Amino acid sequence: MRRRLYWRKLEIPITIHAGEGGKAENIREAVFDHGAARIGHGVALERDTELLKQVRDRGTVIEICLTSNLQTCSVPSLAKHPFKKFFDEKVRMTLNTDDPAISNLTLTDEFELAAREYKLMPWQIHELLVNAANAVFAEPSVCARLAKALVQKPLSDSNSVPLSVGIRGGNVSKKR
Numbered sequence: 001m002r003r004r005l006y007w008r009k010l011e012i013p014i015t016i017h018a019g020e021g022g023k024a025e026n027i028r029e030a031v032f033d034h035g036a037a038r039i040g041h042g043v044a045l046e047r048d049t050e051l052l053k054q055v056r057d058r059g060t061v062i063e064i065c066l067t068s069n070l071q072t073c074s075v076p077s078l079a080k081h082p083f084k085k086f087f088d089e090k091v092r093m094t095l096n097t098d099d100p101a102i103s104n105l106t107l108t109d110e111f112e113l114a115a116r117e118y119k120l121m122p123w124q125i126h127e128l129l130v131n132a133a134n135a136v137f138a139e140p141s142v143c144a145r146l147a148k149a150l151v152q153k154p155l156s157d158s159n160s161v162p163l164s165v166g167i168r169g170g171n172v173s174k175k176r
């Protein structure tokens with residue numbers, strides 16, 4: 001308990017991996033008892049609608065790890081992953097590799113997978129990137145600079161075409 005209060009007192013932001021395969025309750029504990037600003041995985045959040053809303057309204061960031069969740073059987077398939085539901089519920093999300101050395105993937109791979117599987121629009125990819133910039137554990141000015149750089153460089157001229165159309169060649173961004 002004392003250690004827990006210590007990081008809160010110093011205002012050190014933390015991320016906790018929770019709800020990967022276990023109960024939603026673990027997420028509640030991580031966010032509300034330990035004060036995690038970000039939750040790694042958070043898959044179990046879909047099983048508790050009330051908690052999902054509380055976590056969303058608090059602005060907690062969910063670090064989505066699609067490939068890792070498949071590999072650990074946290075979800076039976078990408079179609080059953082709550083990624084899309086979280087998007088619809090306006091949960092703040094980022095895309096992540098979890099453990100790139102073990103999963104042997106890059107962040108680009110993960111974005112390609114998400115774009116293909118969920119037919120993401122460029123604005124959705126953009127949102128994931130801006131969320132990531134704002135979720136960096138750094139001075140607010142650093143986050144703002146990162147987010148601004150992304151806003152100034154839109155991924156695509158057209159926001160109405162699913163990005164998966166442009167990634168067949170293994171390139172996430174559409175050809176200009």
Ligand SMILES: [Zn+2]
Pocket residue numbers: 017020040041098
């Ligand atoms: Zn993990």
